[in-house]
Amino acid sequence: MDTVFSLPITTLFVALFALTQIPFTVAVGIRRAQTGIQFMDGGDPALLKRMRAHGNFTETVPMALLAMAAAELSGAPAALLWAGGGALLVGRLLHYRTLVTSGFGNGRAVGMLLTLAPLLVFPVYVLLTLAGIRL
Template identity: 70%
Template sequence: MEYVSSLPVTLVFIALFALLQIPMTIVVGLRRVQTDTHFLDGGDQTLLKRMRAHGNFTETVPISLLAMAAAEIAGAPHLLLWAGGCALLLGRLMHYGTLVNSGFGNGRAIGMIFTMTPMLIFPGYILLTFAGLNF
């Protein structure tokens, strides 16, 4: 059975980000078991870092993927979609790694720049396309 999608690039990134969220969720749960913390962070800085890294991922990835899907539906070039998806992936990995390991650092800021770039480019492409500017 062959499956043809109108969102081939976005579907790849949805799958990758869904898979990435699994270990992020697990490490939060494992730390909860280790510290016997059932709600909030219990004052445990390691748990707090893991929760914020997971939370920030959860706050930024879904809207980015929706914007990516909308851009793909609007006819965005595959190169733009791949570049934006890779930037988002790199950004999320940098931000997560820095936040969990040290809590601060340039990797966190650079990760957010890589995250925000597709969050700006995909909706920008859509709005410019609907304004009549074709690329």
């Protein structure tokens, strides 16, 4: 049976982000196994970095994907959806890598900017569309 997706671009990004989250989650579990720390971070800097990188991903990605789905349902152009989804993906990967490796740096800042851009653009598109303003 053929399945028709009403949100083909967002659906693809949901799948990509779900798969991306697996190694982030596993990295926390591996560090817990290495250190024997079962709860919180136990003062281990490496575990804390992994936990915050995983947590930040988990805190930002779901809302961005919901905003993306709303934009797609509102008729956003495919180019906007691909650009926003791509920026979010690159931003999350860059932020994660920088946070886990050094904890700070330009990669972390750029990663957050690439994350915040879709979190701003998608809902603004939806609100403008609801107001009857077409771009």
